[in-house]
Amino acid sequence: SYELTQPPSVSVSPGQTARVTCSGDALPNQYVYWYQHKPGQAPQLIIHEDTRRPSGIPERFSGSSSGTTATLTISGVQADDEADYYCQSADSSATYVVFGGGTKLTVL
Amino acid sequence: EMELLESGGGLVPAGGSLRLSCTASTSAFTIYAMSWVRRAPGKGLEWLSLVSVSGGRTYYTDSVRDRFTISRDNSKNTLYLQIDSLRAEDTAVYYCSNRGSPNGLYGDASHIWGQGTSVIVSS
Numbered sequence: 001s002y003e004l005t006q007p008p009s010v011s012v013s014p015g016q017t018a019r020v021t022c023s024g025d026a027l028p029n030q031y032v033y034w035y036q037h038k039p040g041q042a043p044q045l046i047i048h049e050d051t052r053r054p055s056g057i058p059e060r061f062s063g064s065s066s067g068t069t070a071t072l073t074i075s076g077v078q079a080d081d082e083a084d085y086y087c088q089s090a091d092s093s094a095t096y097v098v099f100g101g102g103t104k105l106t107v108l
Numbered sequence: 109e110m111e112l113l114e115s116g117g118g119l120v121p122a123g124g125s126l127r128l129s130c131t132a133s134t135s136a137f138t139i140y141a142m143s144w145v146r147r148a149p150g151k152g153l154e155w156l157s158l159v160s161v162s163g164g165r166t167y168y169t170d171s172v173r174d175r176f177t178i179s180r181d182n183s184k185n186t187l188y189l190q191i192d193s194l195r196a197e198d199t200a201v202y203y204c205s206n207r208g209s210p211n212g213l214y215g216d217a218s219h220i221w222g223q224g225t226s227v228i229v230s231s
Contacts (some may be wrong), residue, residue: 001170033216033218048217049214
């Protein structure tokens with residue numbers, strides 16, 4: 001089955017830049033979506049179609065994708081950004097959805 | 109914007125069955141393909157299943173294909189997930205979400221999520 005690979009954890013100090021990567025063989029042909037998930041809350045879409053930010057999402061969240069790796073960048077990290085971050089994409093048929101394993105962002 | 113509310117979770121013995129429901133606040137439900145996603149304790153989000161707008165096409169991740177059944181009733185603005193032969197590893201919070209939208213505003217993203225319903229399987 002298709003898999004997306006993320007680092008289990010990333011730690012940064014407030015004000016620094018955090019980068020979360022997501023690797024998958026089908027990414028050159030499939031969009032990547034990023035979600036933020038905090039305990040007790042519903043997941044929230046923060047990046048769609050590799051680079052686009054939904055309205056209401058702060059500009060410090062950005063996405064990029066090159067080849068088989070997509071990257072979520074959080075600039076000027078704030079304490080409130082501490083959460084689990086998931087990439088999502090689809091297999092080569094564009095039908096079956098897959099999530100990455102998730103990355104826990106810790107703000108030191 | 110449409111809101112989603114899951115229900116039907118609870119404490120269930122292993123081997124039992126459960127039907128989860130996801131009720132939408134508006135009839136906009138009828139224009140969205142819908143998914144179920146779960147998060148088990150200490151684990152990440154796991155996509156489980158997808159149903160088309162009409163309900164005629166369904167898709168499952170391999171690990172649940174034989175025990176889970178997704179369906180929808182557009183007249184009731186409700187999505188369902190039937191779970192049979194429950195196992196301890198099915199213990200999780202189950203979320204419903206849309207997949208994509210007709211206007212393609214967010215591509216194939218799930219931009220609408222419920223708050224989740226908790227399923228605990230006792231062994």
